[in-house]
Every structure is written in C-alpha cells, then in structure tokens.
Amino acid sequence: MKHIAILLLFACLPLFFDPSNRGFAAEDGWQPLFNGKDFSGWQVPQEDNGHWKVVDGVIDYDAMSEAKGDRNLWTEREFGDFVLKLDWRIKQTKGPQYPAPTILPDGSYKTDEDGQRITTPIDNADSGIYLRGESKAQLNIWCWPAGSGEVWGYRNDVNMPPEVRAGCVPKVRADNPVGEWNTFVITMKGDRLNVELNGQTVIDNVQLPGIPEKGKLALQHHGGVNKKTGEWLPASSLMQFRNISIKELPGGGASATEHLPNFVIVYIDDMGYADIGPFGAKGYETPHLDRLASEGRKFTDFYVTQAVCSASRAGLVTGCYNVRVGILGALSHSANHGLNADEMTIAEVVKQKGYATACYGKWHLGHHPKFLPTNHGFDEYFGLPYSNDMWPYHPTAGDHFCDLPLFENTRVVDSEVTGEDQENLTTWYTEHAVNFIAKNKDKPFLVYLPHSMVHVPLYVSDKFRGKSERGLFGDVVMEVDWSVGQILAALEKHGLDENTMVVFATDNGPWLSYGDHAGSAGPLREGKGTMFDGGCRVPTVMRWPGKIPPGTVCKTPAMTIDLLPTIAHLVGAKLPNHKIDGKNIWPLIAGEPGAISPQEAYYFYYGSQLQAVRMGRWKLHFPHGYRTLKGRPGGTGGTPVPYEQAKIGLALFDMEKDPGETTDVAAEHPDIVEKIKALAERMRADLGDAGPKQKGSGAREPGRIQEGDLWFDWKPGVPLNIEPVKK
Secondary structure, eight states, rough: OOOHHHHHHHHHGGOOOOSSEEEEEOTTTTEOOOSSSOOOTTTOTOOSSSEEEEEEEEEEEEEEOSSSSOOOOEEEEOOSSEEEEEEEEEEOOSSEEEEEEEEEETTOOOOOOSOOBBBEEEBBBEEEEETTTTTEEEEEEEOOOTTOBBBHHHHHOOOOOOOHHHHHHHHOOOOTTTSSOOEEEEEEETEEEEEEEEEOOOOOEETHHHHHHSSSOOOOOOOBBOOTTTTOOOOBBEEEEEEEEEEOOSSSSSGTTTTTEEEEEEEESSTTTTGGGGGGSSSSOOOOHHHHHSSSSSETTTTSSSSSSHHHHHHHHSSOHHHTOOSSSOOTTOOOOOTTTSSSHHHHHHTTOOEEEEESSSSSOOOOOGGSSGGTSSEEEOOOOOOSSSSSTTTGGGGGGOOOOOOOOOEEEEOOHHHHHHHHHHHHHHHHHHHHHHHHSSSSSEEEEOOOOSSSSOOOOTTTTHHHHHHHHHHHHHHHHHHHHHHHHHHHHHGGGGGEEEEEEEESSGGGGGGGGSSOOTEEEETTTTSSSSBOOOEEEEETTTTTTTEEEEEEEGGGGGGHHHHHHHOOOOOSSOOOOOOOHHHHHHHHHHHSSSSSEEEETTTTTTEEEETTTEEEEEEEEEOTTTTTOBBBBTBOOOOOOOEEEEEEEEEOTTHHHTHHHHGGGGHHHHHHHHHHHHHHHHHBBBBBOOSSSSSOOOEEEOOOEEOOOOOSOOOOOSSSEEE
16 A cells, blocks of 8 residues: 555645745655755855845845856765755756757767758756766757657766667657746656656656766756957856755665566566457457556567577567577477576665565476575566476377476475366466465555466366367466466556556467467467467566556557666666667557657577577568478367478568568568568677577676585376475
C-alpha cells in the first residue's frame, strides 16, 4: 500500500500549496526555499546592485546584474536527492530574434545538406535551474520549439551515451505562453533526473553520469544588455520565480524505494506468433491476454535473440546476444556450463535498488548450483531447470535423458517429476508468483515467470482439460491465459496495478514438427529452430496503466535484449560495466510521439552462425541451411515428424510488405544489401560467425564447472542423486 500512498501524495500536491506562498507544509516533508519576503537562504551575487530582487512575493530578475563574476542566484545549502517544486514565468522577450536550431529526438541538431544547423528565428528569453552545483546539469527555461526542461550540458556532450543525450530532450513541449506562470516538479534521485512541467513529464528518469552526489541549486542569469551598444542581447533572462519548495529524499531504506515500479515478466515456451487472441488465435479464447492488450500495447515486431530455449533466455536475462555470453542451443542434464557469474542479470540490476526478486518456472541457463537463479540475483526459485521433455519419456530420445527434477532454490524437491506433476506445473508456478506478490506488496519487486508450457509434452490441469476446440494445445494455452489473469487479479487486490509493468512474451516460435501439439506462426515463415520470423518473432504485449498507452500497437522492431536496459532506466539502476547489446526502448513502449528505435539493426545468429540482420523494414538473410517441413503437416498426439534440410542464398525481404519472407528483393535494392552487409561485418568482428569461420573479439565465456564446484553428476537410467557433490 505504500506505493499508493506515494501516488496520492503527488496527486494531492496542490492541496498543500499556499498560493500566497510559498511552498508546502513542513509536516509533509516539504520546506520552503523562498519565504516570499527576502533572500534568506540564498546567495545574491556580489555587486549585483538590486537586479535580483523580491517584488510582491516573487523573485524578480531583469537580466542586468552588475556582478563581475557569477551572476546566478545560488542557494546557501547543498542538496542531494530531492523533489523541487517551483513556479516560473518569462515576463517578456527583448532584443533581436534568436536563431533557434531544431533539436532532434536523439539530442543532435537538424542540419542541411552541407551539415549546417537549420534554424528558425524566434522571440526568445533564456534562464534555467542548475542542479547540484553543476552548470552542465542545467534545466533550460526558454522559448525554443523543443520546450523547457531540456538538460543543456548533457545533451550537447557528444561523449555521452546516446540514451543519455536522447533522454535530455523534452518528450513534449509543455510550456505556457510568455507571460503566463509555469510549474516545474524536479526529482533528483542518485544520478537520475525526472522533470514534470505543468503536469506533463518532459524528462523521464534520464541518467546524468558523473553528476555530483550533492550541491547547491541556482536560478540562472542569461543575456542582458550589450554594454557597448546598449541593445538587448537575444535570449535574456527576464524572469520571475515563486513558490519554491523542496522535499529532501532519504538515501536508502524503505522510503527510498516506495516510488519504484514493480515488474512481472511472463515468458511462455514454444508459443507461436498467432497463438494468443491479440495476434489472431483461433479455436480457443484468451480473455486475460486480450485484456492485457486492450489495456496495454501490442508489439508486432518483437524478437528473441535465437529461436531455441537456453539461447533465447540468455538474451532476456542478460540484455546481450546469447552468442556474447556463450550460451547456445538448449542445455540439458549433461551440460557442465551455464550462465557466468560475471554477467549481470535483470534481477541483479534491480537488486541495486532494493528489489525483491523471484523466478518461477523453466530456468534453462544451467542446472548446477552455481548456475541456478538464486546465485544470479533472484531471491527465490521454484521450477524445472530445463525443458520438460528432457526426461525418459521423450518420444524419440528418451534413453538420452535422466529423470526430470523439480527445484526449490538450489535444492531438488522432486527427483522424478511425473506426468501428473506436469499437469500442475502451470498452477504451481502461478501460485508461487501470486504469493510472492502478496508477500512483497509493500516493497518493489520483479517476478520472472517462465512457464514450462506450451513446450511438449503438453500437460494441463483438470481446470482446463477438454475446454477448447483446438484440443490439448488449446487447453494448455487457455491455462496459461488463466495464469496471466491470476497475476492481474493479484496486482489489483493489493493496489499495485498502476505501479506495475507486466510484460508477456515467448521464448521462440512453434515447434512445427509436433503438428497438433504445436502452435502457429500465422503469416510468418517457418518456426522454432530457424531464424526466419516464424522462429524468432514472438507475440508480445506490455501493460502499465497510466504509463503505457492502452489499446495501442508498436510496429517498430525491438528485442528481448532491450528489456534489461529499459528496466535499468526506469528504476535508476546502473548498467553492467561490460558491454551489453540491448538499448533503452522506453520511448517505444510508452508510445512517445516520434519515438524511434535506438538500435541500428538486430542480428540473428543460429548457433554461432550469423544468418540474418534486420535493419528497419529490411531483413537480409546470408546463405545458410535451415530445417523445414516444406508444407507437410506435423505429427499428431505428441509424436513429431522429421524435418528436411533446405538452404537459402543471400536474400533481402521487405518485412513491412512481406512478413512471410517470400519474395527476395535484393536485386531491386543493392544499396540496402551493401549497407546491411557492412553492419554484418562489424558484428562479425565483435561476435564472430561460424559461417565464414570468423572469430569475434567481444564474445565472452559461459560459466563452467571447475574443480571444487558443487555439481549434479546425473546419468540416464540412474536415479538422481538429489545432493550435489564436489567436482
């Protein structure tokens, strides 16, 4: 309930505001920085000679300070983390028009063919707020088309990461006309900045690398009169300020985390693009996923790193292409490697901010103790360590597998999972997640819910057996949908709905060889085990009431690797020191006007071979082999039919016109082909490519079992030893 209390506090700020002055009631943690009478608590510039003055309860400035040095008005005190509220207005504009350049969403300037900035003459005034004694962290107050709230120094620093420069550009122009009052609400927490102007978020939790931990605040001087000509300079700060109050935030503890959002990531196994209602499923209903889409945002071009279990999960959990972190294929009981302890997981990212974290379901990033979730940032784990078909009852390879274990944290709690157990997996995972939400309702949390279904063998509880027209597969999807409904109900029950981001996605496309026990890729080509879109493009929906626009669609390509840096951005956490591949895609998720992908392209490896690249609407396949049914139907009753092998040459597809990758247009667009080839060469130098047998310099090793490590020495046909032993 603490989350709701904080939301109500901010919603009710005007009720605590005294229009005669001057700030907020002290008992609510707010303290006035300006008393409406004099400059107590402020440092007026020496020899200013009355140009900074108090008039009728407001701070008035005429841009004419006679101070020889710094002419800004600084606070006497330093501040660390805080929420600052103040009213400001530009009294008037004077002087010649100012040639205002156009700021692009990425923080750069719009230029002409000669590289010169394109400008528009405007009447202008210019001032701002300096944060923590840092002129680089200046929030601009001006008349530029981009709007006030822009963070000048960080945006113009070309050495800053692209996401920082872009984040310093106002999301919307929220200024009132010159002469009218405006209200800033500025939140500084750690190195993260959020700015609201007149009730609209203009700067959304941008990171300001290197900003001091504390420092003074200032109201900025700008412009004035040319001493030689007596003429006004453009962009002079003819300003007034009033109602300046501050609430200092604690550096830690529960109150420091109350405002942080919660996250629930539901990840389904082997579900095809057309297997849920929002993407055209037939033969069964998915009302809870339909609701998720109607109250959230559907992503039509959302990808996974690789169309196979472990590889896909590595990308989601680390924010890296799985090739970078050394996880390929689908790990089984015989794998003596897993996720490296040096990789930072999505759980470890939010742990920096005091989150409770849990994983319930199929982990598949290593089953030995050091690879399990509780050794990678998750407080709790319950589930299968790998796929539910890796057991003696596999229809074609049963003699290759041991009994199937069920884990709680790092302990085996069931050494021989049965079919009856599998019928309850979806229910068990869901119950764990619902209980975790209840237990942690008063603190921020992240729940990762990677269901074992709808991977074969299919199992469903009595609740949904025989309920769909699609047979067992439809029954299983309906139960997964029920699970989503249980999560949404738990969030509503505990008042967490509006402070929780729910993500629904799948690890890869349908396993087509299983026929009536597999899903559908809809209009997309092929399925699991290929890097055609039927294998790696997955149905994705995200919901966060009040933050993600309801009933909307994002058609811009994105990928699971982008979730980790996006969540880091939302909670103000630091990214790992090593290279990751994901980018912050919050502007796309939030449906911000003009939002574009921060990624130049997405790279599709299968195994360690670079098979395709998607750049915008274009997808280029390099020559590679792939498995296919060639139009034949899949198997029945849980028994697969064999694939055939096929090859594709160099081929370019227009994914907007041809999502099924049927028509090669490389000959018509040689310039696009060459551009993507150049991007591919750059990636091969980084991550390598098994096709041309090229090694990359940026690929890292997975974790490996070393001498002295605890491990499970399991062999087919031998009962599982539930206690790990030293290697």
